Amino acid sequence: xxxxxxxxxxxxxxxxxxxxxxIVIAFAAMAVLIARRPRPDLADSGGVTQARAxxxxxxxxxxxxxxxxxxxxxxxxxxxxxxxxxxxTETARRRREExxxxxxxxxxxxxxxxxxxxDARRVAATTYLPVPRTPRTPSEYADRxxxxxxxxxxxxxxxxxxxxxxxxxxxxxxxxxxRRHPVEQEVVLRRAVRDGRLAAQRRAAExxxxxxxTAEVASVAAQSLRDEAxxxxxxxxxxxKLLPTGGGPGAGPASDVSRRPGHTARWRAARAG
Numbered sequence: 001x002x003x004x005x006x007x008x009x010x011x012x013x014x015x016x017x018x019x020x021x022x023i024v025i026a027f028a029a030m031a032v033l034i035a036r037r038p039r040p041d042l043a044d045s046g047g048v049t050q051a052r053a054x055x056x057x058x059x060x061x062x063x064x065x066x067x068x069x070x071x072x073x074x075x076x077x078x079x080x081x082x083x084x085x086x087x088x089t090e091t092a093r094r095r096r097e098e099x100x101x102x103x104x105x106x107x108x109x110x111x112x113x114x115x116x117x118x119d120a121r122r123v124a125a126t127t128y129l130p131v132p133r134t135p136r137t138p139s140e141y142a143d144r145x146x147x148x149x150x151x152x153x154x155x156x157x158x159x160x161x162x163x164x165x166x167x168x169x170x171x172x173x174x175x176x177x178x179r180r181h182p183v184e185q186e187v188v189l190r191r192a193v194r195d196g197r198l199a200a201q202r203r204a205a206e207x208x209x210x211x212x213x214t215a216e217v218a219s220v221a222a223q224s225l226r227d228e229a230x231x232x233x234x235x236x237x238x239x240x241k242l243l244p245t246g247g248g249p250g251a252g253p254a255s256d257v258s259r260r261p262g263h264t265a266r267w268r269a270a271r272a273g
Contacts (some may be wrong), residue, residue, distance in 0.1 A: 074236040078229065078232035078235070083231040087226075088226075089222045089226065092215070092221070095214050101211075102204070102210075106204040108204075109197070113194070113197040113201045116193050119190050123186050124187050138270070144181070148169060148176065151185065151186065176188065
């Protein structure tokens, strides 16, 4: 037992020295490994720097391309609406000219009716006097018939009677009686002319009213398109200001818009007009 205790006490310092040596070697190896390992913060900072260098560049290019597309679309839309506004303006001008022509026609028809009405009143005033008595002979009735035919033909030649009314007079229809005295026949003729002028004036007034409505609709449509063209050109101009002025990638639409400096001004003037 004494021998065992003796050897145990002798081996304790030796074992402690061995374990201490192993611990020192382990710490030294760990220190070498730690010293050779790259620092995570430095590696991460390098990657982040590269990502930051490449990410914003790609984002800038994508945003510029998207902005170029939007500017090109706005410019194309402004040009299309501008062309449509020009065509609508031309159409409105033609419709206004047609309305003015219809208005002149209605005024001329009214003047013709007034003249025919005055003539009919003047001839009708003669009926207050007694009709001259003539012998009722076949010759007298033949003269009255010839007078009616000549008067109707003359009125048709002056475009006071229509062809249909002339046919009625020659066929003695619709109130045309060849047995009446020439004075009475003249009254019937003047009234027929007046009624025809009145019908023509009403038709002209209806055409003038329809032409005015058409011209009004065309004018409103043209004004609406001019306003839209002006707004579209203004939107394209505002979007163009956001584009870079340099010659970088995607600077094409800016140069295309800049080649049309008078586009917005033209539609501003059109809107003011």
